[in-house]
Amino acid sequence: MxxxxxxxxxxxxxxxxxxxxxxxxxxxxxxxxxxxxxxxxxxxxxxxxxxxxxxxxxxxxxxxxxxxxxxxxxxxxxxxxxxxAPAAGESGRGAFLSWMSWYGNVMEPVYLHHVAGVSHPVLTATFRQWPEAVAYLAAGLTGRDYLLGDRYSLADLLISSPFLILPDAVPEVPEIQAWVARCAARPEVAATLAYDARASAELGLTAA
The missing domain is CATH 3.40.30.10 (Glutaredoxin)
Structure with a gap:
């Protein structure tokens, strides 16, 4: 198991x-x-x-x-x-893998640099900055409900997850705000909140 x-x-x-x-x-x-x-x-x-x-x-x-x-x-x-998750050889697989990799390789480090107020030419040249990451994400969502079009995928689940935990971090961009709202409305998100509330109680924690 x-x-x-x-x-x-x-x-x-x-x-x-x-x-x-x-x-x-x-x-x-x-x-x-x-x-x-x-x-x-x-x-x-x-x-x-x-x-x-x-x-x-x-x-x-x-x-x-x-x-x-x-x-x-x-x-x-x-x-x-x-x-x-599109299977290997299925349409959308390339975009799916690209978005999944982009999250950990670009979005999360850029956001952390942004929050920490850290700026350096090497970081900017490698990762760009938060406004560029926001623009890239917004462009990927323009004219579509989800990152793969009308299909919700693990890429949406992964990339929207920090915005669900930190709603104040959601960029003031209509395409991104609407997408985060769609992801937040998924039934599995509500089920996770309930699961974590029970788990926090079991561990003696106050739910964040």
């Missing part, structure tokens, strides 16, 4: 959302854990085998460990094929 190390209201919540959307949450052993949080709550869990004490971490049935949200989401999409 697959095992997922999950801390409620963190980056691993998007893996819970994927499993709920797939109808496969009951086929994964969810190990509730915690991590040090920016507000001072939480701490390292010695039972969490992640080498940095982070989440998410997926352990396969053969005992292999998979780290990083994108890697885990793509792995789950392979063993649980669904409309959330």
């Amino acid at each position: 697959l095992t997922l190390y999950h801390a409620p209201n963190t980056r691993s919540s998007r893996i819970i959302t994927q499993l709920i959307a797939l109808g496969k949450l009951d086929q994964v052993d969810i190990r509730l854990t915690d991590i040090p949080r920016q507000d001072g709550r939480g701490g390292h869990d010695p039972q969490n085998p992640h080498p940095e004490g982070k989440v998410p971490l997926l352990v396969t049935e053969s005992g292999e460990e998979i780290r990083e949200s994108t890697a885990i989401m793509l792995y789950l999409s392979e063993i649980f094929p669904s409309a959330l």
Whole structure:
């Protein structure tokens, strides 16, 4: 059985959302854990085998460990094929993989640089800046409901996830605001919020 190390209201919540959307949450052993949080709550869990004490971490049935949200989401999409991820050779596969990679390689670091007020020519040359990332995302959504057109995919789930946690971070761009609202209205998102509320109570945490 697959095992997922999950801390409620963190980056691993998007893996819970994927499993709920797939109808496969009951086929994964969810190990509730915690991590040090920016507000001072939480701490390292010695039972969490992640080498940095982070989440998410997926352990396969053969005992292999998979780290990083994108890697885990793509792995789950392979063993649980669904409309959330175009298969190899299917139309939209290239755009899907590009968006999935863009999130971790560009969007998240650029956003963190933006929030931290960090600017350097090397960072700008490599990643660009937050306004460019926002413009790129807006262009990808122009004239379409989702990043792959009228089809909601794991790319939407992944890239919208920080905006669902931090609504004040949603850019004031109509295309992006409407897309975030569509993603937030998905039933699996509401189900994840309820799941994490129960998990937080079980761990003795106040839900973020």
